Amino acid sequence: xxxxxxxxxxxxxxxxxxVHVQLATQSKAFSxxxxxxxxxxxxxxxPVVLGMPGSLPSFNRQALVHALRLGVATESKIRARCRFAxxxxxxxDLPKGYQISQYDEPLCEDGHLDLILAGEVRRVRLQRIxxxxxxxxxxxxxxxxxxxxxxxxxxxxxxxxxxxMHSADEAAEFMRALHRLVxxxxxxxxxxxKGQLRCDANVSVRRRGExxxxxxxxxxxxxxxxxVQNAIEHEIVRQVRLxxxxxxxxxxxxxxxxxxxxxxxMRSKETxxxxxxxxxxxxxxxxxDAELMGTILRSLPELPNQRxxxxxxxxxxxxxxxxxxxxxxxAEYFDAAMKAHPGEQSGRMIANWLLTELLxxxxxxxxTIEETPMPAERLSEVLRLVEDGTISGKIGKxxxxxxxxxxxxxxxxxxxxxxxxxSDEAALWExxxxxxxxxxxxxxxxxxxxxxxxxxxxxxxMKATGGRANPVITSDLLHKRLGR
Amino acid sequence: xxxxxxWMSVTETAEKVASGELTAARIVDNYLAxxxxxxxxxxxxxxxxxxxxxxxxxxxxxxxxxxxxxGPLAGVPVALKDTLVTKGLATTAxxxxxxxxxxxxxxxxxxxxxxxxAIVLGKVxxxxxxxxxxxxxxxxxxxxxxxxxxxxxxxxxxxxxxxVAAGLCAASLxxxxxxxxxQPAAFCGCVGLKPTYGRVSRWxxxxxxxxxxxxxxxxxxxxxxxxxxxxxxxxxxxxxTSLDVPVPKYTDALTGDVKGLRxxxxxxxxxxxxxxxxxAAIERTKAALVERGAVMVDISLPxxxxxxxxxxxxxxxxxxxxxxxxxxxxxxKAASGAKNLLDLYVRSRGAGFGPEVxxxxxxxxxxxxxxxxxxYYKKAQQIRTLIKRDFDTAFQxxxxxxxxxxxxxxxxxxxxxxxxxxYLADVFTLACNLAGLxxxxxxxxxxxxxxxxxxxxxxxxxxxATLLRTADVIEKAVGLGNRRPxxxx
Numbered sequence: 001x002x003x004x005x006x007x008x009x010x011x012x013x014x015x016x017x018x019v020h021v022q023l024a025t026q027s028k029a030f031s032x033x034x035x036x037x038x039x040x041x042x043x044x045x046x047p048v049v050l051g052m053p054g055s056l057p058s059f060n061r062q063a064l065v066h067a068l069r070l071g072v073a074t075e076s077k078i079r080a081r082c083r084f085a086x087x088x089x090x091x092x093d094l095p096k097g098y099q100i101s102q103y104d105e106p107l108c109e110d111g112h113l114d115l116i117l118a119g120e121v122r123r124v125r126l127q128r129i130x131x132x133x134x135x136x137x138x139x140x141x142x143x144x145x146x147x148x149x150x151x152x153x154x155x156x157x158x159x160x161x162x163x164x165m166h167s168a169d170e171a172a173e174f175m176r177a178l179h180r181l182v183x184x185x186x187x188x189x190x191x192x193x194k195g196q197l198r199c200d201a202n203v204s205v206r207r208r209g210e211x212x213x214x215x216x217x218x219x220x221x222x223x224x225x226x227x228v229q230n231a232i233e234h235e236i237v238r239q240v241r242l243x244x245x246x247x248x249x250x251x252x253x254x255x256x257x258x259x260x261x262x263x264x265x266m267r268s269k270e271t272x273x274x275x276x277x278x279x280x281x282x283x284x285x286x287x288x289d290a291e292l293m294g295t296i297l298r299s300l301p302e303l304p305n306q307r308x309x310x311x312x313x314x315x316x317x318x319x320x321x322x323x324x325x326x327x328x329x330x331a332e333y334f335d336a337a338m339k340a341h342p343g344e345q346s347g348r349m350i351a352n353w354l355l356t357e358l359l360x361x362x363x364x365x366x367x368t369i370e371e372t373p374m375p376a377e378r379l380s381e382v383l384r385l386v387e388d389g390t391i392s393g394k395i396g397k398x399x400x401x402x403x404x405x406x407x408x409x410x411x412x413x414x415x416x417x418x419x420x421x422x423s424d425e426a427a428l429w430e431x432x433x434x435x436x437x438x439x440x441x442x443x444x445x446x447x448x449x450x451x452x453x454x455x456x457x458x459x460x461x462m463k464a465t466g467g468r469a470n471p472v473i474t475s476d477l478l479h480k481r482l483g484r
Numbered sequence: 485x486x487x488x489x490x491w492m493s494v495t496e497t498a499e500k501v502a503s504g505e506l507t508a509a510r511i512v513d514n515y516l517a518x519x520x521x522x523x524x525x526x527x528x529x530x531x532x533x534x535x536x537x538x539x540x541x542x543x544x545x546x547x548x549x550x551x552x553x554x555g556p557l558a559g560v561p562v563a564l565k566d567t568l569v570t571k572g573l574a575t576t577a578x579x580x581x582x583x584x585x586x587x588x589x590x591x592x593x594x595x596x597x598x599x600x601x602a603i604v605l606g607k608v609x610x611x612x613x614x615x616x617x618x619x620x621x622x623x624x625x626x627x628x629x630x631x632x633x634x635x636x637x638x639x640x641x642x643x644x645x646x647x648v649a650a651g652l653c654a655a656s657l658x659x660x661x662x663x664x665x666x667q668p669a670a671f672c673g674c675v676g677l678k679p680t681y682g683r684v685s686r687w688x689x690x691x692x693x694x695x696x697x698x699x700x701x702x703x704x705x706x707x708x709x710x711x712x713x714x715x716x717x718x719x720x721x722x723x724x725t726s727l728d729v730p731v732p733k734y735t736d737a738l739t740g741d742v743k744g745l746r747x748x749x750x751x752x753x754x755x756x757x758x759x760x761x762x763x764a765a766i767e768r769t770k771a772a773l774v775e776r777g778a779v780m781v782d783i784s785l786p787x788x789x790x791x792x793x794x795x796x797x798x799x800x801x802x803x804x805x806x807x808x809x810x811x812x813x814x815x816x817k818a819a820s821g822a823k824n825l826l827d828l829y830v831r832s833r834g835a836g837f838g839p840e841v842x843x844x845x846x847x848x849x850x851x852x853x854x855x856x857x858x859x860y861y862k863k864a865q866q867i868r869t870l871i872k873r874d875f876d877t878a879f880q881x882x883x884x885x886x887x888x889x890x891x892x893x894x895x896x897x898x899x900x901x902x903x904x905x906x907y908l909a910d911v912f913t914l915a916c917n918l919a920g921l922x923x924x925x926x927x928x929x930x931x932x933x934x935x936x937x938x939x940x941x942x943x944x945x946x947x948x949a950t951l952l953r954t955a956d957v958i959e960k961a962v963g964l965g966n967r968r969p970x971x972x973x
Contacts, residue, residue: 047589051809053577054569054591054688058724086805088852090829097808145825147813276852278861281695281802283724 076111558601581836591688608643638668663913670938804848
């Protein structure tokens with residue numbers, strides 16, 4: 001978008017994100033109804049969900065455990081004691097007329113997410129992470145509104161970033177990083193299409209060099225990573241054009257329309273809604289004691305960013321490391337292969353084979369890494385055979401393919417096909433001799449400077465050995481025989 | 485038709501059913517007949533469920549004949565305040581906005597009563613959403629004080645106290661947020677107990693003020709209150725504020741012994757305006773206790789004067805929040821003809837709520853506004869801590885605190901000209917709720933006009949036993965004995 005990059009020369013976008021993550025708990029945050037996507041409307045309800053007179057909330061502690069995992073993984077400060085607060089507004093998808101949330105005592109504060117962007121790691125501060133319950137869903141059918149309360153009462157965490165991002169790219173990467181992390185921690189499926197990960201973006205712009213923040217607008221209805229990018233870019237351009245025109249930005253909420261690629265004003269936020277927060281008297285304070293924290297800490301897996309650092313230290317290219325940590329299962333496959341095949345050079349080799357050969361085969365089959373017919377140990381066996389010279393790299397790829405398809409052990413396949421690499425210098429020298437003698441014209445041409453013909457000789461040796469000649473030794477011996 | 489059953493205590497009823505001397509069916513029939521005859525005038529009941537009551541009675545009788553085990557309240561007919569949710573039986577909370585609502589579940593206390601064998605006769609009247617002190621604020625009907633039908637039965641559990649006093653049930657469950665069990669009990673000459681906050685589950689109690697509401701028994705004797713409390717008290721995981729503390733056998737506390745009992749008399753409660761006859765009845769009560777070995781101790785509860793204003797911030801604030809759910813969309817009545825969403829809310833709530841409820845919602849909404857929260861709600865909560873501290877200090881030197889339950893006996897309909905006048909009637913009962921402490925009102929005499937007078941006892945957290953023991957002694961010494969309202973039978 002040339003227009004955008006021009007504008008960005010003079011204008012700095014300031015972006016903060018508010019992300020709602022649906023927690024993967026068996027039952028809802030404050031009642032026993034199940035949490036399931038796509039159930040028949042209003043089938044996942046009970047008196048508490050419906051806000052019936054006399055109903056009372058009782059907190060599902062699994063939600064606390066999930067939230068704490070995220071708090072610890074983002075290095076947030078965790079409150080030892082915090083309260084739930086009632087947030088009041090009237091809307092049909094909010095049965096009690098208030099949402100149980102947290103206000104001035106959020107569970108977690110001052111954490112961060114580290115974004116791995118091209119070439120660098122950028123840290124974005126998280127103002128807070130707090131627990132709350134979801135509202136139901138309103139759909140408009142003609143002149144009527146239908147209310148489905150299946151989603152009402154589902155446990156959420158709200159993650160609020162500091163307004164520290166300065167491009168749509170960063171915002172999109174933030175979402176990806178959070179998506180990856182919550183799936184990694186197994187606290188949420190975070191499927192944006194199912195509404196399990198939702199984000200609102202607060203966007204403002206200011207002239208480069210200015211300290212003061214511009215008026216911000218809130219963007220809603222962004223339900224994919226791509227839309228995060230598009231919607232924010234669109235908003236940046238919209239605001240800059242208005243300001244360049246001498247107009248001012250109205251503080252408002254705008255709904256993103258992905259089909260039309262534009263946003264529409266939803267309601268004016270000139271006067272902020274007064275939610276009349278107060279501590280929920282039906283719920284005692286949440287206490288997080290040392291024992292619970294200990295359990296949480298012990299249960300955490302190695303986190304994506306820690307793994308990234310480790311992989312880079314192993315010598316992997318940053319891009320490869322980044323791909324490996326995009327899914328926990330992928331990283332764990334890599335680690336299992338490393339374990340079966342330790343060694344200084346192993347990391348790069350394993351990453352290479354994993355990301356090209358294995359993922360290639362899996363993608364062609366439409367399979368995920370969890371469904372791989374090739375366990376890590378078998379892959380590392382192939383690599384070992386290549387590394388110790390038993391087979392060449394080229395043959396290795398064929399062996400990999402067959403092992404993937406048939407499930408047979410790589411060494412057995414090598415035996416069966418008789419494709420062991422020939423590394424015997426004496427044997428190879430004989431063949432080199434034969435090849436050079438049989439091709440004296442080319443030998444002369446090479447001797448007189450035709451460098452390109454070297455490949456021809458290598459090819460001939462390979463042909464004579466059925467592809468089994470050790471390429472390095474072959475090359476050495478050819479250079480010797482040909483004189484250069 | 486009068487039989488021997490309608491004035492029987494809970495204890496006596498349960499004994500006679502258990503022994504087979506009386507059938508539950510007979511008892512229920514007698515009550516239902518009496519309701520038909522007498523309640524036309526008293527107006528205690530909003531809904532009578534004769535069919536279910538007879539069915540339940542038949543089941544009790546069948547069990548008895550089959551020598552199956554019976555619960556401690558088997559065959560005891562009870563009336564439930566209409567703020568207690570009852571499965572399959574209309575529950576209105578005294579409000580039009582819940583007209584026609586048939587709950588799909590029972591309140592915890594109703595479950596427990598049924599499990600104990602009690603028989604639900606029906607739902608009794610109350611001030612709308614329990615907001616009131618005379619039951620005049622019910623959207624449905626007027627309930628009259630059986631002792632003088634030109635006077636109120638008290639509120640908000642006025643239907644409960646009237647039904648108990650008029651022999652229209654053996655016992656009733658009411659709710660108490662600022663005195664709504666104790667004050668009507670005093671006005672109608674019954675025993676009314678508000679347990680420690682958290683002692684009894686609030687699951688299924690239509691919420692007024694979440695941090696103040698408690699369910700409790702209204703009965704004709706102290707022993708009955710003990711028996712009923714035992715049946716309904718105890719931890720309920722569905723109510724996160726319910727206490728995980730074992731339930732003692734409260735009847736064991738009724739030893740009749742108050743020797744050495746230290747009774748605190750807070751001068752702040754006695755200094756103000758109290759009817760002379762009430763003062764006299766309280767003096768007689770004190771004397772009776774002293775005669776039996778109790779010791780009177782003058783104490784001070786310095787923050788008493790802050791209780792009323794604190795209450796009238798906290799309660800409306802929580803009420804404004806708890807009543808936000810009433811819009812007629814999922815339950816209750818929605819207004820017709822709404823042009824848009826806002827209009828729907830405005831019409832439904834406008835038509836469905838009475839003026840006192842609206843007043844409190846507005847007060848409460850105001851108090852919770854951002855910028856005002858610290859000055860009002862937060863400050864009121866801090867005052868509660870101070871009030872509790874006053875009691876904690878007092879309880880280092882005394883075992884119970886004794887005060888009048890009300891400054892006057894039952895007043896006439898329409899006597900409280902302004903809402904504020906009505907609020908002031910609660911002045912003695914509020915502190916108990918604010919501090920979360922148990923309190924009981926027990927009859928201690930009649931005025932010259934034949935109106936009951938109640939004395940209030942407040943106790944330590946979870947010390948219902950001492951309250952019951954003391955109240956039991958008072959009842960035997962200066963209680964109403966066999967006197968009944970209006971000489972009617």
